[in-house]
Amino acid sequence: MMDILLNAAPRWALLHAPVLLVMVPLFLAPVLALVPSGRIAWLVSVFATAASLFFALILLGQVQASPIGVVSYDIGNWPMPIGIVFRVDALNAMILLLVSAIGVLATIFSWPTVVAEINKQKHPLFYSAFLVCFAGLCGVAITGDAFNLFVFLEISSISTYVLVALGAGRDRRALPAAFNYLIMGTIGASFYIIGIGFLYAATGTLNIADIASQLPSLAGNRSVEAGFAFIVIGLGLKAAMWPLHSWLPNAYSYSPSFVTMFLSATATKVALYALIRFLFTVFRPEFAFEQASFTFILMPLGIAAMISCSFQAVFQTDVRRTLAYSSVAQVGYMILGVSIGSIDGLSAGLFHLLNHAMIKGALFMAVAGVVLTYQGTTIRDFAGLGRSAPWTMTGFAIAALSLIGVPLTAGFQSKLQLGYALFEQGMWWAVALVVFSSFLAVIYMGRILEAIFFQAPINPRKSRKEAPILLLVPLWVLALANIYFGINTEFPLGLARDAAAAAFGLEAFR
Amino acid sequence: MSDETPNDTRDSNGRFVKRAAETAHRLHTPSEEGVHPVAKILFGWTENKRSGTFIFWGVAVLSMVLIVADLGVPRHEYVEIAHATGFYALWGFCSFAFVVLMGWPLARLLRRKEDYYGDPGGPPVDIDPDMPVEPSAEGTYHYEGDED
Amino acid sequence: MTGPLSMLNPGWLLIAVGIVALFLPMRRVRQGLTIAAPIIAIVLLSLADQNINHLSAQAMGIDFIFYRVDSLSFIFGLAFLLAALLNAIYAWHTDDRLQDGMAIAYAGAAVAATFSGDMMSLFVFWELTAVTSVFLILRAGTRAAYFASMRYLAIQVLSGVLLLAGIAYVYHSRGDLSIQAFTSLKEPGAILVFIALGIKAAFPFLHNWLQDSYPKATVVGAVVLSAFTTKLAVYAFARMFPGHDALIWIGAVMTVFPVFFAVIENDLRKVLAYSLNNQVGFMICAIGLGATGVGDALALNGASAHAFCHIIYKGLLFMSMGAVLYRTGTTKASELGGLYKSMPWTTVFCIIGAMSISAFPLFSGFAAKSLTMSAVGHEGYTVVWLMLLFASAGVLEHSGIKIPYFAFFGHDSGKRVKEAPFNMLLAMGLASFICIAVGIPAIVPGLGYEWLYNLLPYREEAMAYNPFTLGHVLTQMQLLVLAIFAFVMLKRLGWYPAEKPGVVLDTDWVYRKAGYGLFTWAGTIWQKAGPAMTAVFFKLTGRAYDRIEDTFSPRGELARGRLGSAMAIWTAILLGLVLLLAFITSS
Known part of the structure; x- marks a missing residue:
């Protein structure tokens, strides 16, 4: 399939795919701000994200075809240490594919919810902000320059604050949520840039590959260690690593449905990608201080996230908050996988990252459908919806089962991989905790499913009212993907394995 | 038989088809008491009061003959002990007696009431629909979980 | 003999006839078929060349041999077919589509298993004998027969599952699935297969499914049952052990x-x-x-x-x-x-x-x-x-x-x-x-x-x-x-x-009485001790629940306090920890 794509694509696309991937949405964003019609803005956004998806696929094909597994693009033909480089290997090719694919689905689904939730005059601006955010996320994933990464991180974050704040039209609490997010996001970004400053002081370069090549000779350098600490905390905050997650539940609960869906499936994932990039490519698990922080910081935090946030999810009355806390718990799984420090652990974490994006995307889409038709997100509002909106709720149920980790779903496969990786290290107790956390997931998703399918509707006038077709199609694409990848794991698992190998710098692994 | 049967039982073709058919019919039709005529021919002798005694002594004599014959018949045996005269006879007799006598203690040990497992069963559904119904000694069964 | 008929495993013919018989309401036609099928099958079998794979296929990297006759399988197959013929005659007075169909399909499954040249096909027909034969017990229609048939099915399927597990092991270690004699009983695959066959052959302590179920089968059913299952196991033992x-x-x-x-x-x-x-x-x-x-x-x-x-x-x-x-x-x-x-x-x-x-x-x-x-x-x-x-x-x-x-x-x-x-x-x-x-x-x-x-x-x-x-x-x-x-x-x-x-x-006492008794006893004990234990349990869990709710619920400890300040403090603490750790480990 990749061959066909590579053969069919025009030459300019092949040559400039890395830069076009980011630049198409980034340059279309200001144009959208000037467009009068929201509908046109929507269509342009669909086009922009689709174009990015196209380029992401090309990049994936090129990376897979490349003998060294890396595609480099020097911006403005400035060579590597001086100029900015876009550097794509199997790891960020996977992330780019994920972000752009979710971007396309999210944009398609967005129109009905945006119409319902956003002030009509603000539609073009909203899409403009979204495209900036999208471009920023892609940029973070694609760039090979540490400072450039900061820039894209800020581009995406600032536009995200705006997007979250736009939820104020529906719920005023979106404003403090956005403000909180702004403060926390800025702290995270500042920490990151401070860490980069330390690394620059030690190595004299900002290029990620260059930093990586110089670090082994700088063993015991205090500024490298300080840089490491700041970068891990900064990116950890962006990735909603427990206990630095508390911006997330509010931001997810009060922002517009579309934004919630998009952010949950991509934003934390991209931050986590950046964290992985620094943990495995720049610093290496062999470094003593990194090994120690894996064992004593990241793993306990990952497990604490799994357990604590699952408990918190159990007690929520709002479906979106339940899902938000569940997201933090799922980030815990990924952090746990990463902190094993082995290729298998990392690939399990990345595999779960992919699957979780599909799961949460589907869940939040279904919730958006409910918000759209019934204007409520508490569990009570969901009562009896299984009968009035069977298609939406079946999609929701499939994703929920996948979140729990029922066999034949994607969620099961990633937990299985995580379990294998843990077993390999002899960490039975961690497997037991993962199972326990899944059990909590049974409770918190079970509560919702029970309300949906077994309780009588609280409002009998809610007769049959499905979400619009624009919403149902992406929802079912994701739901069916959950089942398909739960049965045939070849594609996502292959991506995750390649990505993990690339993160370790093992191109030959492929 | 020929005394009572008139000679004119030939059919028009002069064959004994009719008589044969009658014989076949007679052999096929149970008597008033429900006894099959073939049974009388084949096993009627067992009803004789002395048949038990006759069988007992008959088998006893046959046993003696077989054991005595053992003396004169060359045998090729793989197992050493089997060369002994009358070994098979002794082993057969003892085995049989042991099995049967073990029935007493074993029955006491292992036999339970028919509804021990709560499902005494009954005949399958595909038995003869014309089976003569007789008052069952056991009466009706009560299954676990049945009403009343 | 050549031609497509030579590739037809006689067992398959019987199974096909069994399926047809299931749906054939015309009684005499159906019974005629069930009598004719074994006769045709015997003719086919006697014309078949021995020691040749008549029908084989390859899929998923496994060589399937669907029909292979040799002198050992020939005599077992012939006996099965003769039994099928006699059974069909014996069942002439009945009018039961399900029983006719299942009886002939059961015979067919046994024959097909006998002439299978690989373990996977053997397994498939092995399970088919279990599934078809259970109806012969079930059709007795009594309550006792119902429960016996369920026990029978459970044990037969268990045998199948063990066989499958054994086959998986064998495939893993040997790389192919052709039926060969096991040289040693030490490898787990051989043991699993051995037990699976042992169940069907009614080994001591594994035997009771037989005495439990056969006497509860229908008049015809018991006759049919007596011929196939155990002798198929005997055949498999002769083949493999x-x-x-x-x-x-x-x-x-x-x-x-x-x-x-x-x-x-x-x-x-x-x-x-x-x-x-x-x-x-x-x-x-x-x-x-x-x-x-x-x-x-x-x-x-x-x-x-x-x-x-x-x-x-x-x-x-x-x-x-x-x-x-x-x-x-x-x-x-x-x-x-x-x-x-x-x-x-x-x-x-x-x-x-x-x-x-x-x-x-x-x-x-x-x-x-x-x-x-x-x-x-x-x-x-x-x-x-x-x-x-x-x-x-x-x-x-x-x-x-x-x-x-x-x-x-x-x-x-x-x-x-x-x-x-x-x-x-x-x-x-x-x-x-x-x-x-x-x-x-x-x-x-x-x-x-x-x-x-x-x-x-x-x-x-x-x-x-x-x-x-x-x-x-x-x-x-x-x-x-x-x-x-x-x-x-x-x-x-x-x-x-x-x-x-x-x-x-x-031995069925163990599961029909002791197991059942243990269950009821536990129930009685639970009824008495239950309320007390439940009270203690609820007290404990209630306390734990309160504690958990205090901590995690939206009104709880973790959600309390000004968001921003709490987060900032946490960030600082974590940063300090990571720094400390990095300095300790590298110095």
């Missing part, structure tokens, strides 16, 4: 212990089920001898010949008891007796079956069992040989004397019924004919017992063996006649235990 010493002893124990149960059992069909167990023991024992030396050929020949004859005479005995059940509604010895008066032909056939199974000279059991006995003696297993000899006397007791005596003679129950339907008599007559035909000496060379020996896997060795030596006939007669004398004597002395109604406990 010839010459494993374990089998010698397992087989010897199997011949002995059912004898004691059979003596005190009241239900005559259950007596036959125990007898079946005992007979399979002879075959298993012979297979265990299969590859230890010179006895090799003799023993495997013995197992095959015994299986062939056994299928016929055990079928005959079940048919006669089925006829009794059909006419009187019971097979309980305590309720029967004196039936020879109303069912003389059935009596005759039953006696022929009884004499065959007791191995009287001139009957089939003699020709078959002699091979096994000679092999055991030849290999020097004196104890085993004595056990088998003891079991032979036991067979005479429960199958040779008890069955005909208590059903047809003994105390007259006063039951006056009709003679068995003609089709039953015909089936029994045919079976009796086979029993005698393969038991008599070869007056015409190639007939009599030689006809059977000609079909055995090791033909040369079989033909060199002569069961009718004077010494052999004499010793066999000694054994039997003196055993009969013991019977007559004990009867005269009044020491022979009378038949009383009742169930006899066997």
